[in-house]
Amino acid sequence: MDFLPFARPDITEAEIEAVATAMRSGWLTTGQNAAAFEKEFMAFVGVDAHAVAVNSATAGLHLAFEALGVGPGTEVLVPTWTFTSTAEAVHYLGGDPVLVDVDEHTLCIDLEDAARKVTPRTVAIAPVHYAGLGVPDGALSDFARTHNLAVIEDAAHAFPTLNEGTLIGAHGHEATVYSFYATKTMTTGEGGMIVTPDAELAARMRTMRLHGINKDVFDRYSSTKPSWQYDVVAAGYKYNLTDTAAAMGRVQLERTPEMVARRNAIAERYDAAFADLPVTLPAHAPAGSSHAWHLYNLRLTSDAPVGRDRFIELMAEAGVGTSVHFIPLHLLTFWRDTYKLSESDFPVASAEFLRTCSLPIFSAMTDEEIGRVVSAVRAILG
Ligand SMILES: *Cc1c(COP(=O)(O)O)cnc(C)c1O
Numbered sequence: 521m522d523f524l525p526f527a528r529p530d531i532t533e534a535e536i537e538a539v540a541t542a543m544r545s546g547w548l549t550t551g552q553n554a555a556a557f558e559k560e561f562m563a564f565v566g567v568d569a570h571a572v573a574v575n576s577a578t579a580g581l582h583l584a585f586e587a588l589g590v591g592p593g594t595e596v597l598v599p600t601w602t603f604t605s606t607a608e609a610v611h612y613l614g615g616d617p618v619l620v621d622v623d624e625h626t627l628c629i630d631l632e633d634a635a636r637k638v639t640p641r642t643v644a645i646a647p648v649h650y651a652g653l654g655v656p657d658g659a660l661s662d663f664a665r666t667h668n669l670a671v672i673e674d675a676a677h678a679f680p681t682l683n684e685g686t687l688i689g690a691h692g693h694e695a696t697v698y699s700f701y702a703t704k705t706m707t708t709g710e711g712g713m714i715v716t717p718d719a720e721l722a723a724r725m726r727t728m729r730l731h732g733i734n735k736d737v738f739d740r741y742s743s744t745k746p747s748w749q750y751d752v753v754a755a756g757y758k759y760n761l762t763d764t765a766a767a768m769g770r771v772q773l774e775r776t777p778e779m780v781a782r783r784n785a786i787a788e789r790y791d792a793a794f795a796d797l798p799v800t801l802p803a804h805a806p807a808g809s810s811h812a813w814h815l816y817n818l819r820l821t822s823d824a825p826v827g828r829d830r831f832i833e834l835m836a837e838a839g840v841g842t843s844v845h846f847i848p849l850h851l852l853t854f855w856r857d858t859y860k861l862s863e864s865d866f867p868v869a870s871a872e873f874l875r876t877c878s879l880p881i882f883s884a885m886t887d888e889e890i891g892r893v894v895s896a897v898r899a900i901l902g
Pocket residue numbers: 575576577578579602603605606648674676677698699700701711712
């Protein structure tokens with residue numbers, strides 16, 4: 521039997537056709553497909569705002585923090601339970617990510633711990649909607665208002681996620697950043713999108729996305745008038761999304777309802793199959809919210825017959841790939857040494873890390889593959 525990978529992109533002939541058409545068009549870099557992708561993404565989120573397509577979520581976070589003025593002497597609250605990107609993008613600009621512990625149930629940022637870590641230098645909070653479950657927006661918005669902070673949502677897992685009645689990206693926060701990395705809920709291979717309601721922020725991010733050039737990429741390349749003139753108004757970056765990637769993204773966006781329904785069905789199947797095992801099942805969305813199910817994390821309890829590390833080995837021996845999301849940032853050398861962090865500063869994340877494991881949950885999974893995961897988990901833990 522083939523090894524079942526932890527994740528496999530859900531690519532159909534429609535994506536392949538769209539990319540081939542883009543390649544045959546003679547236009548590969550940012551152009552009409554990227555512009556259309558931004559428009560269609562905005563329509564999906566259902567808000568009259570600005571969408572800025574970029575070549576990764578990391579780039580998107582960097583642009584959003586830059587546009588908000590994060591720099592030396594400023595601090596941004598970041599959950600320790602995330603991928604290194606969220607903190608890294610603050611660090612690129614000379615700002616300091618201040619790591620925060622997480623809620624034991626959702627593994628999302630703990631706003632009580634965040635409140636303890638606010639200082640006069642804090643300018644923003646960057647919540648991660650872990651696994652595809654939103655940080656409840658009422659509490660998040662109150663927190664930001666109370667402490668006068670900007671909110672940059674790391675929505676790398678959360679497309680599409682309904683958060684207290686509204687899709688993430690439509691709550692009016694300064695910026696929401698999505699990832700289209702190969703394992704995410706929709707993909708362009710590598711890519712990302714920033715959504716902001718603020719026209720000035722959007723203009724700054726568009727400029728910085730392409731070298732600090734004072735014309736938008738679309739004006740520069742797609743206008744029929746001669747347009748060789750440009751100025752450089754800042755030392756920007758090279759973060760634009762290619763048209764071939766955008767062509768794939770447009771099809772993935774159309775297929776999103778079908779793909780999210782499939783991931784929900786897989787989660788339901790796992791919940792039922794594992795309910796009697798020595799595990800903590802993943803948190804569910806409360807009424808009025810939904811879950812994107814980018815990840816399905818199982819947490820082994822102390823009465824499990826094996827520990828997490830052994831569980832991962834046994835799953836691999838059974839032919840099933842798994843992963844861990846996340847190794848908390850305070851346990852990684854760079855962050856631990858730079859900010860002199862210790863496990864006891866983050867009691868919840870430190871403890872939960874030891875027992876968490878992510879199972880395969882991708883929309884291209886077959887029923888047979890879901891069955892294989894269920895059998896393997898039950899054989900080890902049952
Ligand atoms: C995947 C991920 C990112 C980075 O996304 P890229 O598009 O690969 O840059 C950022 N934050 C979180 C929480 C992620 O899981």
